[in-house]
Amino acid sequence: MTLSTQTKGVYAIAPTPFLPDGALDETSVGRVTEFYAEAGVDGITILGIMGEAQKLEPEESLEIVRRVIASAGGLPIVVGVSAPGFAAMRRLAQQAMSEGAAGVMIAPPAAMRTDDQIAGYFSQAVAAVGEDVPFVLQDHPQVTTVQMAPKVVRRIIEENPSCVMLKHEDWPGLEKITALRNWQGEGSMRPISILCGNGALFLDFEMRRGADGAMTGYAFPEMLIDVVRHSAAGDVDAAHDIFDAHLPLLRYEQQPVVGLAIRKHVLQRRGVIAHETLRRPGAGLSSAARAEIDYLLRRVARSDRRAAL
């Protein structure tokens, strides 16, 4: 089961669970995978920025790949392979594919500035991971500081047939989706899957602009699934209704620096992971923050019982 330009739906960005001492929580790796599968996601993405991938050792990364694929019941798994050097990228990509991953995800390094630098980087990356490996182009300038004009995204797509999906998390990015879909419509760009990130803060409108779904880690993937389904069915108001009900919490989870701690806390509350621990260096939550999350959960639960923990 590989990733394709036809991929739609919700791909959960999975956190990496740790024990209180910072060791990998292998049991929770399986549990979080099963949770997503039961929630009805269409796939899972691991070892991304929110997966604390840069804090892992290579053996741990590989162990996570194996355990997630083993527990996913056949769901397609996308593996983040961004790395400062192509040697590490190649190795993880090849290991992941041979373990059964559906594809890999690549973000450009921070130093890339000009259009040619960015496009050139992806050509080199594709040569490194292999031209037969489907890859997701991650466009996330808030974190990478790399700004890709729509035509650079198109150029990467055109120059690399193995690029099957855009993980869209430029912000603001609604016009970027529209630009790409317009090019597709007029035939000046081949079709591609677009899944949206950025904590889903604009998912309601991203779907209306032509996105195929979400690839993000909000602690209630069920809501993301609802929004995508309602949108795909043309029931715009219903999509906004469920989205708006969660927005106060979703916005709270989107805070820079502490966002991942909040997400892990909610997942721990939901019983999905055993501990909310972030591997060091990483921020923890104050008791005030925990109380605020409680309050938000109770408010969300008024219209979505799944948030009644």
Add this chain to the structure above:
Amino acid sequence: MTLSTQTKGVYAIAPTPFLPDGALDETSVGRVTEFYAEAGVDGITILGIMGEAQKLEPEESLEIVRRVIASAGGLPIVVGVSAPGFAAMRRLAQQAMSEGAAGVMIAPPAAMRTDDQIAGYFSQAVAAVGEDVPFVLQDHPQVTTVQMAPKVVRRIIEENPSCVMLKHEDWPGLEKITALRNWQGEGSMRPISILCGNGALFLDFEMRRGADGAMTGYAFPEMLIDVVRHSAAGDVDAAHDIFDAHLPLLRYEQQPVVGLAIRKHVLQRRGVIAHETLRRPGAGLSSAARAEIDYLLRRVARSDRRAAL
């Protein structure tokens, strides 16, 4: 009427209205001022980042100061005086105060990094504008890239008696408010007014953490006033209710790059300014974006009739 450490409530960040050709729209300057006064704000802040201050010529800035003060019916006016050099900062500050401004607002330049650099900069700035001029310390790392630890904020407050207010827009910043209020409570920092910015995206919880109000430019200042009043009255749920009703639109207005265009569009729809024009260089809105704003306004209007335009 000057700014003080006791200042509370909502200070609207006013946009600068332009004619379609980019000239200053002097008529709308008065109208937008009257609009805020009628809406019930406690003060107005002009010539901030959202006021496109960096695109104005000095004479225009002074003209805006005069017109806003003339139309404000006695409301306190805070004038942003951040500038690359102290000469321009001093001149605008002294002109503004002699015209009747209540105080000035200063953000650090982007190059400041270490604690000493930041604190040293504010000492120099205070020497430039005058030690008798009340000033607002603007803490806005998302834009300035300058990160001030809570203890640096405290140091600036302690070293500069004319610092009467923190414009808090660190993000995330809830713990920063708590830290400052704790120091105040235990007597290790003198009391100070804290008004929150960042488009009000966290105003609901910022009030609970001890903020005195908001200083931001959301196109419905009425909502900000409601949240601040309900919070001050201890009616937490009511504060969240009205906040959540607006959150989908408020979040939409918070988009980087196009946020100001959205805000001006809504204010133009409300009849507050004649044109939604941004002075160049500045982004405009697509028809899709306008339709999305319409849709959001209609949804907000279901629970807040003031959004029925």
Add this chain to the structure above:
Amino acid sequence: MTLSTQTKGVYAIAPTPFLPDGALDETSVGRVTEFYAEAGVDGITILGIMGEAQKLEPEESLEIVRRVIASAGGLPIVVGVSAPGFAAMRRLAQQAMSEGAAGVMIAPPAAMRTDDQIAGYFSQAVAAVGEDVPFVLQDHPQVTTVQMAPKVVRRIIEENPSCVMLKHEDWPGLEKITALRNWQGEGSMRPISILCGNGALFLDFEMRRGADGAMTGYAFPEMLIDVVRHSAAGDVDAAHDIFDAHLPLLRYEQQPVVGLAIRKHVLQRRGVIAHETLRRPGAGLSSAARAEIDYLLRRVARSDRRAAL
């Protein structure tokens, strides 16, 4: 006398002299201009980054333009007009040209990232200053953080006929000069003047790669003139000999943060300006640094008597 694509030689980047209290030192403005003219430069550039332009008020900038033109004895004067907004850029450009400037210099603002953003910015800037005003494209990524690929430089040149010169201070930039000259040679880019900046740290080789001269502010413009003349005459070794004799001091003057203070100190030692004062905020020199400059001057003077102060 206007700037053209044929301009060659040395344009001195003039510092702005201040009195010890930070006021503009109007007398020294004239003196520094006469000094450059007597040294034999081909033109003078004012109000650049090294001219502390961002610390000046508009009236001061205009006063400097007038005084320099009045004292320059007909030498072409280039005026830096980079500004956060086009209103200020237009005004200064039009005032400067009407006072008799030879052209203006424009650097892109820091936010520009993609090729299209950069090229689009220059189209807007040209519309603002006027299509009939010759301009220098300043390519200085170390300061602006804007990286222009050679093809973006070419695009700006092709799209804007009023672009007559590149102020080249990309670092490293030798290959960029070669790329542009190659395009010129094969006819895929119109000819343009290239003067080099970056404190002249690579002027020896920049001339060999095809530069037309230097536009920088090293405190001994006589040396820059020698290098350019020897290079133009094909006497490569002589160019390197005089360059290498100054390199220890030139390198010392190139230090970030304190570089301008060093340059002003040497110019004050040379009797060109009355005070080495930088307008605040700005760094001063320690006594150790002054002693080091003395030592370097004495060493340079062994092979170039002009450095015997």
Add this chain to the structure above:
Amino acid sequence: MTLSTQTKGVYAIAPTPFLPDGALDETSVGRVTEFYAEAGVDGITILGIMGEAQKLEPEESLEIVRRVIASAGGLPIVVGVSAPGFAAMRRLAQQAMSEGAAGVMIAPPAAMRTDDQIAGYFSQAVAAVGEDVPFVLQDHPQVTTVQMAPKVVRRIIEENPSCVMLKHEDWPGLEKITALRNWQGEGSMRPISILCGNGALFLDFEMRRGADGAMTGYAFPEMLIDVVRHSAAGDVDAAHDIFDAHLPLLRYEQQPVVGLAIRKHVLQRRGVIAHETLRRPGAGLSSAARAEIDYLLRRVARSDRRAAL
């Protein structure tokens, strides 16, 4: 043999040699180590930024540690262990020390801004690598973007007894050396070794300000040794004479982006490494650049025969 606060002299920053296909050139690893030992350096630093450490896989890093220690004839070896996560840092540090390394070197990650963030990071790093492991504090803001005020350097030294050395490559940094040595002199900071980096561009004056030597990778370590010895012997002029003779080449090697390619090219010309290959992504040299290096070598050789290749 471990690193201490008394360490003096020249530590060569060793490049990592690769075969033309990008594989580790294990033979050259030994040869480059022997070259440095024969040149008379006091130690070798490996796996730093100039060692392309971020492009290596963990097994390769460990292999390099082993081979260098085996070939170094007892010279102390410092191993760069900077990493995005503490897990990888701990592992490499412990492996390196158990293989016989003299100490490790740690630079802060780019996100660190405030004084407390930076100091806190080093406390966490020391906990990770072990309090008994001597470490070098790398202060290199040009690359890391982290600016440490002198008092933050002092704080890290005071809070972490295992900090034995500062790798000084702030730029400009002469006043920083003076400030630290003054504190040491007055007893407000314990003594520490200071070795200077930044390609040695200011080594002549850094020694006069109180540095203990150099830790950098200029392709002629013999010159660095001469400068340090002459300086230590009080023969200031002799130090400058040999430094100035190399400065044109040293400056050429200091170019951003292509600097390492130049250094590897010279080392290959010297027979120290078999290939000048950089692992991808990495820049190569044009034929013009090679000719310029040839020219510079010939000029240096006029006063230093060791440069006659």
